[in-house]
Amino acid sequence: MMAxxxxxxxxxxxxxxxxxxxxxxxxxxxxxxxxxSVEAVKRIKASGLKLRFCTNETQxxxxxxxxxxxxxxxxxxxxxxxxPAPAACxxxxxxxxxxxxxxxDEVVPEFAxxxxxxxxxxxxxxxxxxxxxxxxxxxxxxxxxxxxPVLISLGRGRYxxxxxxxxxxxxxxxxxxxxxxDIEAEVVGKPAKMFFQSAxxxxxxxxxxxxxxxxxxxxxxxxxxxCGMKALQVRTGKYRPNDEKHPTVKADGYVxxxxxxxxxxxKHLGE
Amino acid sequence: MMAxxxxxxxxxxxxxxxxxxxxxxxxxxxxxxxxxSVEAVKRIKASGLKLRFCTNETQxxxxxxxxxxxxxxxxxxxxxxxxPAPAACxxxxxxxxxxxxxxxDEVVPEFAxxxxxxxxxxxxxxxxxxxxxxxxxxxxxxxxxxxxPVLISLGRGRYxxxxxxxxxxxxxxxxxxxxxxDIEAEVVGKPAKMFFQSAxxxxxxxxxxxxxxxxxxxxxxxxxxxCGMKALQVRTGKYRPNDEKHPTVKADGYVxxxxxxxxxxxKHLGE
Numbered sequence: 158m159m160a161x162x163x164x165x166x167x168x169x170x171x172x173x174x175x176x177x178x179x180x181x182x183x184x185x186x187x188x189x190x191x192x193x194s195v196e197a198v199k200r201i202k203a204s205g206l207k208l209r210f211c212t213n214e215t216q217x218x219x220x221x222x223x224x225x226x227x228x229x230x231x232x233x234x235x236x237x238x239x240x241p242a243p244a245a246c247x248x249x250x251x252x253x254x255x256x257x258x259x260x261x262d263e264v265v266p267e268f269a270x271x272x273x274x275x276x277x278x279x280x281x282x283x284x285x286x287x288x289x290x291x292x293x294x295x296x297x298x299x300x301x302x303x304x305x306p307v308l309i310s311l312g313r314g315r316y317x318x319x320x321x322x323x324x325x326x327x328x329x330x331x332x333x334x335x336x337x338x339d340i341e342a343e344v345v346g347k348p349a350k351m352f353f354q355s356a357x358x359x360x361x362x363x364x365x366x367x368x369x370x371x372x373x374x375x376x377x378x379x380x381x382x383x384c385g386m387k388a389l390q391v392r393t394g395k396y397r398p399n400d401e402k403h404p405t406v407k408a409d410g411y412v413x414x415x416x417x418x419x420x421x422x423x424k425h426l427g428e
Numbered sequence: 429m430m431a432x433x434x435x436x437x438x439x440x441x442x443x444x445x446x447x448x449x450x451x452x453x454x455x456x457x458x459x460x461x462x463x464x465s466v467e468a469v470k471r472i473k474a475s476g477l478k479l480r481f482c483t484n485e486t487q488x489x490x491x492x493x494x495x496x497x498x499x500x501x502x503x504x505x506x507x508x509x510x511x512p513a514p515a516a517c518x519x520x521x522x523x524x525x526x527x528x529x530x531x532x533d534e535v536v537p538e539f540a541x542x543x544x545x546x547x548x549x550x551x552x553x554x555x556x557x558x559x560x561x562x563x564x565x566x567x568x569x570x571x572x573x574x575x576x577p578v579l580i581s582l583g584r585g586r587y588x589x590x591x592x593x594x595x596x597x598x599x600x601x602x603x604x605x606x607x608x609x610d611i612e613a614e615v616v617g618k619p620a621k622m623f624f625q626s627a628x629x630x631x632x633x634x635x636x637x638x639x640x641x642x643x644x645x646x647x648x649x650x651x652x653x654x655c656g657m658k659a660l661q662v663r664t665g666k667y668r669p670n671d672e673k674h675p676t677v678k679a680d681g682y683v684x685x686x687x688x689x690x691x692x693x694x695k696h697l698g699e
Contacts, residue, residue: 288561294596297587301594315608316568323572325565329604336603337586337596 162410163425165387171207171362172422173353173381174198176238177214177317178372178394179415180231184320187225191393193416195230200419202232204426207360210238211353211369213312213346213376215282215327216261219243239356241311241346242267245280248345254307256280259296259330261287278307281334281342283314283327293330300338308334312346314376318395347373348380357384368409370418372396379406389418433681434696436658442478442633443693444624444652445469447509448485448588449643449665450686451502455591458496462664464687466501471690473503475697478631481509482624482640484583484617484647486553486598487532490514510627512582512617513538516551519616525578527551530567530601532558549578552605552613554585554598564601571609579605583617585647589666618644619651628655639680641689643667650677660689 177183180198181190201208210233214222219242223235242264249256255272258265260282268280279296300306314326331342346352357367364385371377372394381388390400390408393415401411412418448454451469452461472479481504485493490513494506513535520527526543529536531553539551550567571577585597602613617623628638635656642648643665652659661671661679664686672682683689 284561286561288564290555290557290559290596293559293600294594297596297600298594301587315610316572323565323569325561325568325604325608329564329568329608332607333596333600333604337600339586 162387162389163421165409166368166422166425168366169206169368169422169426170366171209171357171360171368172201173356173367173369173386174208174210174415175347175369175371175373175377176210176212176226178396179370179391180226181229182318182320182394183216187229188320190229190231191414193414195232197415197419198232200423204423206422207362208237209356209360211347211356211377212238212240213283213314213327214240215242215264215311215346216285217263218267221263239352239359241352242282244352244355245309245311245345246271248309248343249278249280254278254309256309257296257299258282259287259292260284260311277303278309279334280309280311281327281330282311284330285324288325288330293333297334297337300334300340306338306340308338308340308342310342310344312376313342313344313348314373316395323395347371347376348383350380350384353381353384353386357386368422370412370415374400374403374406374408378408382406382409391415391418433658433660434692436680437639437693437696439637440477440639440693440697441637442480442628442631442639443472444627444638444640444657445479445481445686446618446640446642446644446648447481447483447497449667450641450662451497452500453589453591453665454487458500459591461500461502462685464685466503468686468690469503471694475694477693477697478633479508480627480631482618482627482648483509483511484554484585484598486512486535486582486617487556488534489538492534510623510630512623513553515623515626516580516582516616517542519580519614520549520551525549525580527580528567528570529553530558530563531555531582548574549580550605551580551582552598552601553582554588555601556595559596559601564604568605568608571605571611577609577611579609579611579613581613581615581617583647584613584615584619585644587666594666618647619654621651621655624652624655624657628657639693641683641686645671645674645677645679649679653677653680662686662689 257276310331369381528547581602640652
């Protein structure tokens, strides 16, 4: 099985990891590490390979999110993590956009420095329980009242897995608002090319020298491949067996978990 | 302006009216009649033209909905009203489907005779405040757990107007669940052809002998036209000036309100 993908990584210099569903499963109490993943991150770093994390996590500020992962034992720091909210803030400032936020309470502080008065766009993130009818309707009214409605979505995921089951992600509310206003959202975060490119540029690594490891076939694997990277899908997190028969997206390899992926990569590079 | 459309109605035998946004504006306390509409309904009936009402209303049982309209002064009876819930019940029974309901509390009694144990499909209606994240997620989990997910949507409207402003309609939650599960919903109600055809058959009138009057360009006007009927859009309810520049749907006429439409029709037929 390994032979199928490890021949592609002879030039490997950098690894990009998804976090939720790859490092840990989220859920009540913050979630739990996936067995072997704490050690796998350590092994990548010890190998000399560059490492960055690309997450669509928007239920906490990046600082708090990283602190949580550190408490679980992960060797990870804020400047290694690419997440949509800081990327969106940059876009908002560059374009003079003042957002109405439909996001999780805990991520609001990321937008502290952004002018939110008299909104001329809507930013939607994974708001979870904040996706009440009232709140979604309020975001809709802001959009429909604009001459040119601008909707920025922090990711376009369909669902993710928490310890108590599958949970709907930001993408479905993005689709809902797109349909309501007959518009197309601008996606910040995976699978947007620019998001992967930021992480690659930060490592100083070319796409063909990098591999992405994620549990989301379309947003992690498909997104990275469209950037020219190789990509593995782990059979943890939101992975479902049907992913391996997907009509348009095919991972360069499927592995049981991050530990197995890292084991395969390091053994191959050490040969 | 009238001349544009009244030449098309020489054979007119039947009228189909939308209710919300044409007869009345909904909202707190049940809503208020649109000026002139009570009298307009009376005039159609007195003229000898056949009359049916096609509504995507799914916030109450048909009985209660009609009783509310009667209290507002409308000459309307239950057997003149075509609404999605009774149509959906027939489909569920015919196909042995057991629904998980994501609907407004008040419409649940319409499904009293339908087996809802061990669900093998989801029925979504305009659930308004029942569209909490928890409830939408629950419907999603039912669908994603089915080998062949079946989603039945009571209409596909984007939004409607209540006295306190625009409100998101069932269509956006249909789109959200379609995207989440990568499926296509089956729509019962407008703009489904079968829905208009039921009303026409009940009147014993051919499509070219009938005219639809509605405030929703796509679901009322476009749906009726696809059935071979003529259709007018009223400038009440959810009407927006941009509707008159829609790229694909063009009404046979635009009128300020139902009273003006009926006035034009009856004057023309009386000539």
